[in-house]
Every structure is written in C-alpha cells, then in structure tokens.
Amino acid sequence: MIVLSRRGRIALKVGVWIVALAPLAMLGWRAWNDDLTANPISFITNTLGDWTFRLLLASLALTPLRIETGMAWQMPLRRLLGLFAFSYAAMHFSVWIVLDHFFNWSQMGADIVKRPYITVGMLALTSLLPLAATSTTGMIRRLGARTWKRLHRLVYFTAVCAALHFLWLAKVGRTDQYVYAAIVVLVLGVRLWDAVRRAVRRRREGALRPASSTSSSSV
Amino acid sequence: MLIRRAPRFRSSEITPERLYLDRRAFMAGAGALLLGAGTTEAQSATPPAQPLKAARNDPFSVKEPPTKFESATTYNNFYEFGVNKEDPARLAGTLKPRPWTVKVDGLVAKPKTFDVDELLRAFPLEERVYSLRCVEAWSMIIPWIGFPLGALLKRVEPTGQAKYVAFTTLMDPEQFPAQKKGFFNLGGLDWPYTEGLRLDEAMHPLTLLTVGMYGQVLPNQNGAPIRVVIPWKYGFKSAKSIVRISLTADQPKTAWNTAASSEYGFYSNVNPEVSHPRWSQATERRIGEFRRRNTLMFNGYGDQVASLYAGMDLKKFY
Numbered sequence: 001m002i003v004l005s006r007r008g009r010i011a012l013k014v015g016v017w018i019v020a021l022a023p024l025a026m027l028g029w030r031a032w033n034d035d036l037t038a039n040p041i042s043f044i045t046n047t048l049g050d051w052t053f054r055l056l057l058a059s060l061a062l063t064p065l066r067i068e069t070g071m072a073w074q075m076p077l078r079r080l081l082g083l084f085a086f087s088y089a090a091m092h093f094s095v096w097i098v099l100d101h102f103f104n105w106s107q108m109g110a111d112i113v114k115r116p117y118i119t120v121g122m123l124a125l126t127s128l129l130p131l132a133a134t135s136t137t138g139m140i141r142r143l144g145a146r147t148w149k150r151l152h153r154l155v156y157f158t159a160v161c162a163a164l165h166f167l168w169l170a171k172v173g174r175t176d177q178y179v180y181a182a183i184v185v186l187v188l189g190v191r192l193w194d195a196v197r198r199a200v201r202r203r204r205e206g207a208l209r210p211a212s213s214t215s216s217s218s219v
Numbered sequence: 220m221l222i223r224r225a226p227r228f229r230s231s232e233i234t235p236e237r238l239y240l241d242r243r244a245f246m247a248g249a250g251a252l253l254l255g256a257g258t259t260e261a262q263s264a265t266p267p268a269q270p271l272k273a274a275r276n277d278p279f280s281v282k283e284p285p286t287k288f289e290s291a292t293t294y295n296n297f298y299e300f301g302v303n304k305e306d307p308a309r310l311a312g313t314l315k316p317r318p319w320t321v322k323v324d325g326l327v328a329k330p331k332t333f334d335v336d337e338l339l340r341a342f343p344l345e346e347r348v349y350s351l352r353c354v355e356a357w358s359m360i361i362p363w364i365g366f367p368l369g370a371l372l373k374r375v376e377p378t379g380q381a382k383y384v385a386f387t388t389l390m391d392p393e394q395f396p397a398q399k400k401g402f403f404n405l406g407g408l409d410w411p412y413t414e415g416l417r418l419d420e421a422m423h424p425l426t427l428l429t430v431g432m433y434g435q436v437l438p439n440q441n442g443a444p445i446r447v448v449i450p451w452k453y454g455f456k457s458a459k460s461i462v463r464i465s466l467t468a469d470q471p472k473t474a475w476n477t478a479a480s481s482e483y484g485f486y487s488n489v490n491p492e493v494s495h496p497r498w499s500q501a502t503e504r505r506i507g508e509f510r511r512r513n514t515l516m517f518n519g520y521g522d523q524v525a526s527l528y529a530g531m532d533l534k535k536f537y
Contacts, residue, residue: 037304038287038294038506039357102510107499115497169497171355172478173302173407 004073016077020084023051041099048092053162055085057183060159064190079135082155086132089125117168124161127154156191159184268438271431273344273364279425280348281519286359288433290506295440296353297459298408299388299395306397307440314394314460316437316444325385325466328376335444339430341374342366346434347427352489352518354453358503363448364431368464369422377418377466384421385471386447386458388412408474414458415471415485416449419527425450425520451520453487484537488528489518493537 004012027047030036037043059081062074101108111118131152134140140148163181170177285291297307321338324330333341344364352358372384390411392398398410420426427448430437437443442459449456455475465471475483482496491501491514502511517524528536 038290039304039504041504041509042357099509100511104502104511107501111499114494114499117497171302172475172482173298 008073009076012073012077013080016080016084020051020055020081023047023088041095045092045095045100048088048095049166052085052088052092053166053180055081055088056155056159056162057180057187059085060155060187061183064187067190067194083132083135086128089128093125117165120161120168121165124158124165127158127161131155131158156188159188269436270434271344271364271436272434273346273431275362276345276347280346280362281350281360283348283350283360285348285362285433286506291359291361291432292438292440294506296355296454297440297442299397299410299412299460300440301397310396311439311443313396314439314443316439316460319444319462321445321461322463323371323375323465324463326378326381326468327372327466328378329374331375333371335430338366338371338428338445342370342428344430349427349448349450350518351448351450351454351457352503352514354455354483354487354495354500356498356500356503356514357506358512358518359506361432362434363427363429364434364437365427365429365448367424368426368428368447369424371428371464372418372422372466375466380468381466382418383467383470384416384418385463385465385467386414386416386461387463387465388458389460389462408478412458412474413471413477414447414456414473415467416456417470417527418466420449420524423524423527425523451489451517451524453483453489455483456487486528486533486536488524488533488537489514490516490533490537492516493534 027036027044031040059078062078062081065074066072097103097108112122113119131154134143134148134151143151163177163184166177166180293308294304295307296304297311300307300310317335319335320332321335322330322332344366346362346364348360348362350358351361368384388411389395390398395410397407416426427450429442429446429448430444432438432441437446442457442461445461446459447457447461456473470485473483473485475487476485489500494500500514503514504511515521
C-alpha cells in the first residue's frame with residue numbers, strides 16, 4: 001500500500017492545482033489569440049461546464065478507488081477537487097448570467113422553470129453551495145464528522161443532476177453525454193454495492209456473534 | 220455526349236470588386252491550419268478559393284453587414300462530417316464537388332439529371348445577402364450566390380399532383396466520413412440527409428439554389444457544390460450537397476423530423492413564439508456580436524412569406 005510522506009501529499013496537491021487551473025489558462029491563451037471560435041460565449045460556457053463535470057467526477061472517483069483497491073493516498077484530494085468543481089460550476093453559471101443573457105432575469109427565470117436541463121443544472125449548482133460553505137476544517141469540527149459526512153452525501157444528488165443536465169441538453173448525434181452519465185453510474189454504483197456488501201456482512205456477523213467468543217473489528 | 224465548356228466569365232470579372240474577407244487574417248489562418256495539419260493531412264485541407272461573381276440583387280438582400288467569412292466557414296453544422304462545429308472545416312477535403320449531377324424527378328413532365336456546371340450556365344446567378352437563423356439560437360448574415368429554385372422547377376414542369384419537394388444529400392461514406400456506421404450508433408441521423416418543402420414554399424422567390432458565397436464557389440463545408448437556402452426557416456431545412464430534388468404528392472420524410480419529431484417539425488419556420496422543447500427561440504446571438512438580439516418572426520421575412528401560412532396554427536405546424 002502506498003503511504004505518502006508530507007512532501008508527497010503537497011506535491012500531489014500542487015499537481016491537482018495545476019491540472020485544475022490549466023483549462024482556465026487555456027481559455028485565457030485562446031482569448032488572447034482571438035481563438036475562441038466563431039461563438040466565444042458558447043465555447044467558454046461549454047468548456048467551463050465540461051471541466052465542472054470532470055472535476056466533480058474526479059472527486060467522486062477517489063472513494064471507489066479506495067473501496068476497490070484499498071489505497072487511501074488519494075483521499076486528501078477529495079475536498080480540493082470538490083472545491084474546484086464548485087468553482088468551475090460558479091464560473092459556468094456566471095458566464096450564463098453575464099455573457100450569455102446579460103442579466104436578462106425574466107428570460108433566465110423562464111428558462112429555469114421551463115427547460116428541464118436548466119432546472120437540473122440549477123439544482124446541481126444549488127446543491128453544491130452548502131458543501132462548499134462547509135468545506136473548512138472548522139466546519140467539519142463544528143458540525144461533527146457524522147453530520148458533516150451525511151450532509152456531504154448531497155454530492156451524489158449533484159452528480160445525478162449534472163448527468164441529467166448534460167443528457168437533456170445534448171442534441172441528437174452526440175455521444176459524450178452518455179460517457180459522463182455512465183461514469184456517474186459507475187462511481188455511485190461502486191458505493192452502493194459496497195454499502196450493500198457491508199450491510200450483508202454486518203447482519204451475518206450479528207447472527208454469528210453469540211457463537212463467537214471474540215468480536216472482530218470491522219473497518 | 221460532348222459538353223462544351225464555354226468560359227463562363229470574362230477575365231475582367233474574375234477578381235471580385237469587393238473582398239469581404241480580410242485577406243491577411245485569412246492567410247494567417249490558412250498558415251496556422253497548414254502548420255497544425257502537417258503534410259499527411261494535406262488532402263483534407265480546404266481547396267483554394269475559386270472566385271465566383273454575380274450581381275447583387277438588392278431588393279432581396281438585407282442591409283446588415285455580412286458575418287466574417289472565417290466564421291461562416293469554420294462554425295458549421297454539417298453532420299456528414301461530424302457533430303462538432305469545427306469538424307466540417309477540418310474534414311471537408313474528402314468531399315469531391317466535381318463532377319456532380321443533380322437528378323430532378325418525381326411528379327414532373329420533364330425529369331432530368333443536370334450536371335451542376337450545366338445548371339450554372341442555364342440560370343443567371345445573383346448574389347443575395349440573407350440572414351441565416353440556426354435552430355440553436357445563433358445567426359449569421361451571409362451573401363449567397365445562386366438562382367431561385369422555382370426557375371429550375373418550372374423547367375421540369377411539375378404535374379398537377381405535385382405538392383411537395385424532397386431534397387436528398389449525397390450518400391457516400393468515402394466523402395462524408397460521419398456516414399460510416401460507428402461502433403456506437405446512438406441516435407444519430409438516418410443517412411442520406413433528407414429535407415423537404417411544400418411546393419409553394421419551394422417556388423417562393425426567396426428560396427435560393429445556392430452555388431457560392433462571399434464572391435466564391437461554395438466551400439465544401441458549406442454544402443458544395445449545390446445547396447438550397449430558405450432564409451425564413453431554421454438552417455437545417457437548407458439541405459446541403461444535393462444530389463436529388465424530387466417532386467412528390469405526400470409530405471416527404473425529413474432527417475431531423477425523423478430523428479426527433481418533437482424538436483424539429485416539417486415546417487420549422489423561424490418563430491420566436493414557439494420554443495424548441497429544450498430552449499427558447501425568443502432571442503438569438505448574431506455571430507460576432509456580444510448581446511443577444513430578439514428573434515424576428517419568419518426571421519424577418521414575414522412580409523414576403525407570412526401569406527403562405529395564412530390560417531395555419533403555427534404552434535401545431537412548427
């Protein structure tokens with residue numbers, strides 16, 4: 001099993017920062033070179049949306065990796081990736097408000113109510129707000145680890161909304177939306193399968209307990 | 220049969236009076252394309268522009284400045300090359316626009332297969348600056364070169380039973396790479412691409428059979444060598460790279476309507492009041508502009524075409 005030193009952990013986090021900021025650097029570079037396609041606003045919106053989803057999936061993939069391999073070195077990256085996902089979601093949303101609709105509140109309001117893909121997109125973003133707000137170590141302590149953990153399971157709902165957002169906005173002929181949706185099913189499915197497996201084991205152990213003299217510690 | 224190819228233009232006409240294109244920007248773009256593509260993809264590169272001149276028909280032209288040529292040729296929906304907007308410009312080198320024939324048949328007295336060069340000689344070309352509104356809520360202003368479809372239809376003499384006109388795009392996976400069956404063929408279009416109009420829509424003087432744009436022969440990614448342009452309908456109605464025009468008694472099947480009938484109706488007139496199920500059509504982004512504009516009924520061509528739909532419920536016949 002890989003155990004990282006303090007230095008290793010820092011290097012890993014620096015790596016995440018670099019990867020997560022690279023798309024912004026790319027957008028900046030392309031903007032500088034006047035290379036944001038014929039429809040720059042649409043290109044920026046889509047790029048930010050793509051990276052929101054990728055970072056969200058990356059943060060959700062760390063636990064399945066631990067479940068399947070037992071490796072735990074990646075777990076400290078979860079919060080960082082989650083916060084980057086939130087940052088990209090916020091930028092994606094801001095571009096929609098400012099560049100795309102230029103504060104046309106009535107049209108945006110109508111779209112949120114009438115267009116299912118926008119409705120679930122708004123739900124995805126909103127569900128990330130309490131998670132971002134409680135992301136500090138202080139908040140974990142204040143809420144208590146159990147409550148905090150329970151609250152942060154809201155991100156499963158975010159992932160489902162994000163998948164629907166993409167499935168419903170993608171036009172006929174596109175296929176990448178199915179890939180993203182399949183990864184959501186995978187990262188949530190592994191968790192569900194693991195939870196079921198543990199529940200079965202617990203029940204079996206509960207049934208066996210009177211017969212066995214020593215209680216085995218389950219982790 | 221020997222087809223005589225008389226020179227179509229005087230040499231003095233070959234250089235366009237007015238270049239829409241910033242030549243330097245185009246050369247820089249072409250250079251970048253060559254550098255990026257390398258030599259192996261040279262055959263896919265867009266062929267050099269061939270000038271094509273026609274006098275502007277002012278009464279049939281909008282007064283707004285044309286979209287940048289570079290935008291109109293690099294931001295395209297042409298699914299035969301791929302679903303991404305940049306795919307057609309990158310991949311359209313496989314399309315061979317000559318030799319090319321267009322079969323005009325169905326309920327007509329004089330069916331005929333025309334060579335595309337024969338059409339260019341038979342009908343006087345004119346330039347018309349039209350607004351193009353995509354169903355995805357963006358728009359461009361494009362100076363097209365062509366001739367009214369009605370002129371061709373009159374030549375073949377539609378019979379009394381003819382009520383509709385069906386267009387068929389070329390079917391050839393060698394020239395259109397996206398027509399190859401993929402491993403996952405998830406809900407794509409049924410090839411060949413088909414479109415259709417009611418006969419009166421097809422005969423309308425605004426409906427243009429198009430062979431050029433911006434003073435040039437139509438670039439491959441814009442539907443070479445011949446396409447139709449129907450400016451009051453969403454862009455996908457304007458079938459590209461047409462090989463067959465057929466007159467029918469029944470409403471023809473159309474590609475997008477077959478793929479998703481709730482999203483794309485047979486008529487598909489530009490209509491700010493009728494939303495696409497997934498987005499509003501009330502506004503649009505003109506390519507090259509920052510703020511959205513309000514979308515106009517029939518894309519601003521209401522005075523000319525509204526009478527075609529008198530008494531029809533356009534929410535039902537979307």
